[in-house]
Amino acid sequence: MALIVQKFGGTSVGDAARIRNVAERVVATRRAGNQVVVVVSAMGGETDALVDLARQLGGERPDPREYDALVSTGEQKTIALLSMAVQALGVPARSFTAAQMGMRTDGAHTRARIESFDADRIRKVLDEGAVAVLAGFQGTDDEGNVTTLGRGGSDTSAVAAAAALGADVCEIYTDVDGVFTGDPRWVPTARKLGRVAYDEMLEMASLGAKVLQTRSVKFAKRYGVRLHVRSAFHEGEGTWVVPEEEAMEELVVSGVTYNTKEAKVRVVGVKDYPGAAAALFTPLSDAGIVVDMIIQNVSEDGSTDLTFTLPREFYERGVELATATAESIGARSVEGDDDIAKVSVVGLGMKDHAGVATRMFRALADQSINIQLISTSEIKVSVIIEEKYAERAVRALHHEFLDSGSAGPAEES
Ligand code: ADP
Ligand code: ASP
Ligand code: MG
Numbered sequence: 255m256a257l258i259v260q261k262f263g264g265t266s267v268g269d270a271a272r273i274r275n276v277a278e279r280v281v282a283t284r285r286a287g288n289q290v291v292v293v294v295s296a297m298g299g300e301t302d303a304l305v306d307l308a309r310q311l312g313g314e315r316p317d318p319r320e321y322d323a324l325v326s327t328g329e330q331k332t333i334a335l336l337s338m339a340v341q342a343l344g345v346p347a348r349s350f351t352a353a354q355m356g357m358r359t360d361g362a363h364t365r366a367r368i369e370s371f372d373a374d375r376i377r378k379v380l381d382e383g384a385v386a387v388l389a390g391f392q393g394t395d396d397e398g399n400v401t402t403l404g405r406g407g408s409d410t411s412a413v414a415a416a417a418a419l420g421a422d423v424c425e426i427y428t429d430v431d432g433v434f435t436g437d438p439r440w441v442p443t444a445r446k447l448g449r450v451a452y453d454e455m456l457e458m459a460s461l462g463a464k465v466l467q468t469r470s471v472k473f474a475k476r477y478g479v480r481l482h483v484r485s486a487f488h489e490g491e492g493t494w495v496v497p498e499e500e501a502m503e504e505l506v507v508s509g510v511t512y513n514t515k516e517a518k519v520r521v522v523g524v525k526d527y528p529g530a531a532a533a534l535f536t537p538l539s540d541a542g543i544v545v546d547m548i549i550q551n552v553s554e555d556g557s558t559d560l561t562f563t564l565p566r567e568f569y570e571r572g573v574e575l576a577t578a579t580a581e582s583i584g585a586r587s588v589e590g591d592d593d594i595a596k597v598s599v600v601g602l603g604m605k606d607h608a609g610v611a612t613r614m615f616r617a618l619a620d621q622s623i624n625i626q627l628i629s630t631s632e633i634k635v636s637v638i639i640e641e642k643y644a645e646r647a648v649r650a651l652h653h654e655f656l657d658s659g660s661a662g663p664a665e666e667s
Contacts, residue, residue: 256422257289257380261390261412264298265429266486267332276427276486277339280385284345289380291419293390293412294336296328301391301405304328318363322392322402326352329389329408337387346384350376352392352400357411359393359401366393366401368410368473373418388415409470417477424479426466427486432493433458433465436510436652440645443657447508449494451501454508454602457634461598462513471495498602506603506610507655512648514641516546517569517592518626519576520561525584526553533583534560537575543568546596547629547638557584561627563638566592594626595644598636599651610655611635617654623647 260283262276276292284290295301304325308316333349340347352359356372379386390408393401403410409426416424433455436444450458452475459468465483474481474495484492494500524530531550538545546563564572573590580588604610611628614635618625623646627638639647 255287255289257291257419258283259291259293259412259416259419259421259424261293261408261424261426262295262336262486263408263426263428264295264300266427267294267296267336268298270335272486273332273335273339277336277343279427279486280336280340280347281343281345284385291376291380291386291388291415291421292336293388293408293415294329294332295390295408296332300328300331301325319399322363322366323400326389326392326400326402329391333387333389337385340385340387346382347387348379348384349387349389351389353394353398355386355388355415357388357393357414359395359403361395361397361399361401363399363401365404366395368393368403368414371414371418373415376415376419404467404469406464406467407469409467410473413470413473413477413479413481416479417473421479424474424481426470426481426483428465428483429486430465431485431488431490432483433463433495433509435508435656436648437463437512440512440648441510441652443652445656447493448491449496449501450508451498451602452495453498454501454600454633455495457598457600457631458509458511461596461600461634461636462511463509466495501602504603505601505656506607507599507601508603509600510648510651510655511598511600512644513596513598514644515566516563516594516596516638517566517572517590518561518563518594518638519569519572520559520589520591521576521580521583521585521587522559522589523557523584523586524560526556526558530583531560534576534579535562537579538564538572541568541571541575543572543575547627547636549627549629563594563596563627593641594638595641595647596636596638597644597647597651598634599655600634601655602633604633604635613654614651617650618647621646621650623650 337347337349359366390411432446434444481495548562
């Protein structure tokens with residue numbers, strides 16, 4: 255008998271008929287002799303609607319405690335509805351909110367980190383033959399406050415439950431057939447990957463492939479949870495996220511990703527002395543702003559330009575804080591731009607292949623797309639470009655690296 259965690263995302267539980275479909279799938283897995291834990295998201299669009307309401311009444315930065323109390327309610331509805339639907343098919347089921355399942359987090363509202371999970375409570379329900387239906391995305395802190403794990407956080411809830419329960423597999427059911435070489439919404443020729451290594455998936459997720467929340471992949475890697483990303487709407491293998499040695503990677507580039515939710519800030523004419531960068535970035539980190547790329551030019555005549563990118567939601571605050579520090583570090587001005595996109599190519603194969611960056615730059619040049627910033631790591635190359643070219647860039651890069659490529663054993667044929 256296997257223990258299977260199944261996570262269903264927003265689209266998959268979007269209306270009553272879809273919840274019934276999910277129930278049927280869950281019941282089939284249970285009747286096949288497995289123990290089943292289901293983790294669900296809010297119905298599609300519901301979390302967005304709640305976030306919008308919070309902004310209408312609480313302003314741009316609503317009180318974080320109340321924000322979490324509100325946006326976590328979407329999942330509370332779906333656990334009850336799915337439990338009813340499973341019961342209606344003749345299988346016992348019980349729903350659990352974060353407090354009920356002991357999903358303990360720290361108190362960092364809106365981006366809380368999981369600290370522990372009461373697996374015994376869930377195991378008891380499973381041993382009684384019932385299906386446990388857990389609310390994704392939400393947690394509870396030491397003081398009993400409701401917290402949330404950040405957008406897309408149900409993936410992380412599912413992996414955490416799978417790790418704590420020692421599940422055989424964590425299945426992530428979604429509205430696409432698996433992890434693709436590019437977002438199928440933008441790249442019609444994108445192909446499903448058969449297997450992808452944790453590190454590669456981690457880069458893809460953090461660079462914009464929202465099919466998995468980045469933290470869920472980190473968690474899965476740390477605890478060795480095998481992830482299977484697959485379609486909620488039909489049978490068939492999806493993508494396995496596995497340790498590197500099992501990924502059998504043959505492709506140089508496995509994915510092209512984009513992120514249109516960043517902004518760029520340029521601090522012009524910063525005096526070149528030890529401590530200037532620390533002075534500039536300390537107020538930003540104190541404000542909880544996580545800066546992404548940082549590029550500093552070679553200094554000329556004792557001064558230099560420093561450019562960084564940050565999440566767009568912190569753009570105004572970032573400009574404000576940089577401007578407040580500018581004078582003290584001798585900077586002439588602060589210029590901002592939130593009309594940018596980050597486009598990246600990712601692949602474990604890059605470790606052994608030179609020339610990926612050059613091919614990338616050439617492909618963008620052929621589209622007359624100007625590159626504003628570049629950053630590289632062992633398995634990725636990212637560029638910042640003007641936002642309006644993002645889709646064209648993604649397609650061009652997919653074409654360059656993946657459209658005509660030979661399908662290695664890592665891919666579906
Ligand atoms: P869920 O509600 O099931 O969690 P999400 O909307 O969070 O689903 O994630 C699925 C979406 O991720 C897909 O609809 C797809 O548009 C997007 N996506 C972006 N990049 C990729 C990729 N490389 N492979 C698959 N899906 C991707
Ligand atoms: N409902 C939450 C969101 O929309 C969590 C999730 O779907 O994973 O972000
Ligand atoms: Mg998601």
